[in-house]
Amino acid sequence: MLNDWVVMPTCLPLVLRRCHACASERFRTSGKFRVNAHHKLLDAWLLALCTGCGKTAKLTVLERMDVRSVRPELLDRLHANDPFLAAELLQDPVLRRRQRVALDWSGAWRLDTGGPNHPDREVTDVSVRFAARIPVRATRLIAEGCGLPRAEVERLVAEGKLVSAVRLSGSLSGDFTFTLRR
Numbered sequence: 001m002l003n004d005w006v007v008m009p010t011c012l013p014l015v016l017r018r019c020h021a022c023a024s025e026r027f028r029t030s031g032k033f034r035v036n037a038h039h040k041l042l043d044a045w046l047l048a049l050c051t052g053c054g055k056t057a058k059l060t061v062l063e064r065m066d067v068r069s070v071r072p073e074l075l076d077r078l079h080a081n082d083p084f085l086a087a088e089l090l091q092d093p094v095l096r097r098r099q100r101v102a103l104d105w106s107g108a109w110r111l112d113t114g115g116p117n118h119p120d121r122e123v124t125d126v127s128v129r130f131a132a133r134i135p136v137r138a139t140r141l142i143a144e145g146c147g148l149p150r151a152e153v154e155r156l157v158a159e160g161k162l163v164s165a166v167r168l169s170g171s172l173s174g175d176f177t178f179t180l181r182r
Contacts, residue, residue: 006112008131014104015048024052031083040067059099109134113145124180138168
């Protein structure tokens with residue numbers, strides 16, 4: 001029987017970027033946007049507050065875009081401060097690269113195993129699905145889901161009792177499956 005696990009975000013991740021005021025490196029986003037119009041041109045920013053001093057940083061979403069070229073539903077979501085839009089934009093690798101920011105997902109996700117956390121069967125097949133692109137160490141995820149220490153999971157991988165089509169020694173952010181033999 002195949003168990004389905006889901007890695008879900010619980011809140012928006014921290015934005016890693018240096019603050020110009022206090023040299024802190026973490027910003028918290030609340031999902032608020034600022035939209036500014038210059039005649040027929042629009043600018044839009046996702047606002048983030050420094051966790052050290054509270055200074056606001058702006059992550060550029062739109063820059064000098066013609067009003068007619070912006071989809072009306074996007075503009076409505078920006079004006080409504082849609083938190084789901086903020087999550088989508090933070091997931092966009094182009095926006096992160098352009099703004100020179102990274103994301104810190106620690107404490108911003110949870111694992112839903114859909115039942116008991118400790119599978120007791122001899123052979124357990126598990127399908128892990130990511131609701132968002134959250135980079136998590138595979139051994140940490142499996143350890144949390146199975147109720148095992150991470151060292152035990154690493155030992156099971158080394159012994160060949162925990163197998164997967166993907167490499168389990170690093171971080172993953174995409175769906176995968178694994179089989180655990182006890």
